[in-house]
Amino acid sequence: MASDAEIPTPPAAGLRRTDFFAAIRANRRRTTLLCLGLILLGGLLGYVIGLAFEVFTANDPDVALQNGLRVQSTGGLLAGGFMIVFGTLWTLVALFLGDKIVLGLAGAKEVTADEEQRLHNVVEEMAIAAGLPKPRVYVIETPALNAFATGLKPEKAAIGVTRGLLQTLDRDELQGVIGHEMGHIANDDIVYMTAVGVIVGMVVLIADIGLRSMRFMSFGGRSRSSSSSSKGGGAAAIVMLVILLVFLVLAPIAAKLLQMAISREREYLADATGVKFTRNPLGLIGALRKIEGSDIRFEGAPKAIQHLFIANPFKKFGEKAGAMFATHPAVSQRIERLQNLG
């Protein structure tokens, strides 16, 4: 049973997990839980809105509110149920059609091994290092420097790079970038971020609708409750109003912050995973420097999928301003973490 081979020193201390299939399974589990949580959040939001509707239009707002707090408000349950169904359907549609939409939006064209031999070799090497099937390879004809990965399963994955990237980076740096994208595929980030994006988008949308309706409704509601004039009517309506406002204003902000924090954490993780593949942090560091230093704007980059790119194609995010709402961490931070891996 024992082998006589000496154990060589393990690869870069701190990079222990190499079993990507187990890691992908674990990520899928986390993704499912997170999505369920976010769908429930959406459902809760719907419940609150439906309840508010009832309270504002009820003959006896007090009773309506009491029912609501005991989870017996029919309006609330209907609205909440609707949100949950709607959210689930939207997520499923985005997951199944997302691929084609993304590739179309980014203006990417598939390339063969004959057309882009070095790129194909680099992608194949990273796929071998990850123990995953080789993804399809795409090129976006723009002088901007960027790259992305897409695809729900490793078998259906695709990696795209811009022409500018191909022309500016040397082989090691290109491999660093492809390693990072391969890392996203290995960590199942695409499913994760798509699902999160859909649900957060839904929460923001419904909250927006809710706020607009509130403005419209508050006139009708107030006059109705003052005419039916039961003693507690006014108070219940106000309490409901406050609860509603808090949810409608805070929920979307909280959801957005959460989404951005998750996105940044995944970018760091993809950096680390990429280095695990290449065993060469300098490649990715060099590439990040060149990408950061490039002033060339990515014309026509679709805002909807900005989080799928290796660097935010829209602004240069400094370390301070907007850091909480940034999809990607500051490049200086990423380089610092990478240097600690070396």
Place this chain on the structure above:
Amino acid sequence: MVEILIIIGVVVLVGLFVAMAYNRLVAGKNQVENGWSQIDVQLKRRHDLIPNLVEVAKDYMDYEQETLQQVIAARQGAVTASKSGDRAGQIQAEGMLGAALGKFFALAEDYPDLKANENVASLMEELSGTENKIAFSRQFYNDSVLAQNTRVESFPSNIIANMFRFARHPYFEVPEEEKAPVKVDLR
């Protein structure tokens, strides 16, 4: 009554643990095997590229017959080892082939005519690409071996491993002579 329930509960928990540990060991072993077959694909590609290269090189490299013979012999040894199923032996044979090829590449630098030959240039490029792929697949294999060996050796999964006879796997080691440029810049 309560005691019986507790005992049943413990048995169920232990059973679950054993099942989980066993499954992880199986998955780890399969990943090692997958890693090995990936290397195998690249190694065979290397075996297939060599005969053509040597044929053409013979005409140009009159004075290097010894090196060419070494390459052919090493290749033969590697092919035989790959058929034998002895993995440790195969690793050693491939190490020797890598060393012989390294010597050949170094010598080829002195023969510009050889490198100017179109067939040779394309074959050597393919070989370089294959060397990169061997390096990465070896890396993935060694990573998988590390993970699996750790599972087989650590407590408490080593109990399960012993029970079901999960073995440690050999690392794909690089002999000293082959440690010359392993990753080659193709352009």
